[in-house]
Amino acid sequence: MDEENVLLEFEKYLKRRFPGRRTPVDYLSDLRQFRIFCQKAWREVDMHDIDQFVDRQRLDGLKPATIRRRVASLKTFFDFMAEESNDLSWPNPVRFKRHAGKREKLIPRDLHDVEIEQVWQKISSTRDRAWFALMIRAGLRVGEVVDLKLKDILNKPEGEKPAHLRAYGKGRKERTVLLSADAYAVLSEWLSERGESPLEYIFLNERRQQLSANGIEWLLKGYGREAGFHLTPHQLRHTYARQLTEAGMPITSLGKLMGHSQISTTQIYTAGADPKLAQAYHEAMNRVEQVQTPLEKSGNLQKSDFSRPGPIVERAEGAEPDWESWCPDFPESIRQASLDYIKRRWAAWAAAKRRCRAINLLGEIKNLWSWFLEYRPITWPGDIGLKDLWAYQTDQQTKGLTAGTINRRFDYMIGIIRELAEQDHPVDQSVFRIRYIPRPESLPKHLSAEEIQRLENFVLQRLNTNNLNLRLENASILVMLHSGLRVGECVDLHLQDIDLPSKRLIIRAGKGQRDRLVYLSDTACQAIQLYLQAVQRQSGDFIWLQENGQPFSTEAMRHLVARIGVAAGIEHLHPHRLRHTCATRLLNAGMDIVQIQKLLGHEDLNTTMIYARVHDATVEADYHQFTNKIEKQHVPLSNLPIPAHNWPTQIIKVQIAS
Helix, strand or coil, X not given: CCHHHHHHHHHHHHHHHCCCCCHHHHHHHHHHHHHHHCCCCHHHXXXXXXHHXXXXXXXXXXXXXXXXXXXXXXXXXHHHHHHHCCCCCCCCCCCHHHHHCCCCECCCCCCCHHHHHHHHHHCCCHHHHHHHHHHHHHCCCHHHHHCCEHHHEEECCECCECEEEEEECHHHCEEEEEECHHHHHHHHHHHHHHXXXXXXECCECCCCCECCHHHHHHHHHHHHHHHCCCCCHHHHHHHHHHHHHHCCCCHHHHHHHHCCCCHHXXXXXXXXXXXXXXXXXXXXXXHHHHCCCHHHHCCCCCCCCCCCCCCCCCCCCCCCCCHHHCCCCCCHHHHHHHHHHHHHHHCCCCXXXXXXXXXXXXXXXXXXXXXXXXXXXXXXXXXXXXHHHHHHHHHHHHCCCCHHHHHHHHHHHHHHHHHHHHCCCCCCHHHHHCCCCCCCCCCXXXXXXXXXXXXXXXXXXXXXCCCHHHHHHHHHHHHHHHHCCCHHHHHCCEHHHEEHHHCEEEECCCCCCECEEEECCXXXXXXXXXXXXXXXXXXXXXXXXXXXXXXXXXXXXXXXXXXXXXXXXXXXXXXXXXXXXXXXHHHHCCCCHHHHHHHHCCCCHHHHHHHCCCCHHHXXXXXXXXXXXXXXXXXXXXXXXXXXXXXXXXXXXCCCCC
């Protein structure tokens, strides 16, 4: 088949496979993008062509989700070509795990309640208020809204019963959605104003034609701009899911209302709302704060009228390093392979951290190669063998480097060599048999109870200071101590990430490109509010700024924490000790370890157990509580039991068959 016929047949295939979906449009667009990049005959396209295409997309700044979809498009296309050519031996050049990359774990971009009110005040059109109400109170997609017809209103609300509407979702799946009496009143107002029309569609434009999805997107974008932030229809659907989850609706009911076939899809929408986690955190923090002395309570502080400072905006991206000036005296093959390794990872890093991470990684790899080039003459990365790695291990251990540092550097070295091997370049395969140095079990890093009290006393006694620098120190310390943020997550906080009315922070693109919610204690909220009252910032600005107006680096924040530690009489205080302390305090205050795992953002529960140390007193108290509960339900073991009025009075006899 010629090129046009190939695309035409592929389009028919997609429409059969994904009826009523937008997938055919997106996949064909992705395929054309690849065709612009690579003009080879389809049969000649190989894995390295896909490599180069993906690398180009990343360098062009495309989002990981877009690249992932384009890889999926190509994989589907080459499967289709093998079937159409009756040549099932035709290898698919797409390696999904290799090319698509790791999926980001993002928190839904819903609106905060304050933002909903701000947008609502900007909408004066009766029609626009009606479709806005359907999105925010019924969770309809924009396509479902514009397709609504008068006959899809099944019944009006009666008493406590909501209105019922029929909606057609993805793939023309029909479902019933509910609409509250309050939201239905807004819709009724538009129906009265709409008047007669030969068209049955509920929403009409100024030309009395069906209102389009693009039209609603354009209108909503304008209303968002007036309110001061970027706004999309799907944010309203995310907000609908978040509000119902926070109100306590079971996820099974929510999934049915939203038209999801899989509960896992609903969980994507509710990832930013975890009322059980919020409740567990605040209950544990309340127990923590109850053991403080009256001096620590700072009773003269009044709770502020918390407000969310500004709209959500896109974050600025760091400029790329000067790649060409890096190690010009290295052999070109070593230099280029190292740069390619870093550039491949560039797009996967958080935009605001890319430059810093790249510079740090360039420094580590430079030191690594400098050692090997001094050890023996090497002109190609593939010349490195297992004995070379053993020599490096021995030398670095002699110099006192930790196992973690040596193993991390081996990750870089082996990663560079593995990428060359995957591109069919010659390498010494023995390097892949290297055994990493076992890491010793880490010792507890949390602060003692006496150190915690000393640190919190020091901070809380100066909480009402008028000194801006001290307010910044107070707020940043309490955020890390009470919420368990990593230092990199703390310095990367922007004003748009704060939701003080809900007492929470959004961590965007944390470790492993995972978003998560963390919660704030009342004291931390007050400290942040006191700090923000004294500064003038835009929403996209960093929270913590130094005296020169520049954002804090992780190193500067470490120095700040260490300085406060010295002032409070605590040696070797650093941010990660605050993170360990937060986890340990919450665990010993009764918070479930799985909930702490979510709060800290760990994939593995065993990692959380490294951070959270169970105190002996906690174990003893738990044993007493639960053993006492068991013994009250069973016959005493002793002939002289401890006197109690609630021992079982009847013994259940068990008949044993002979």
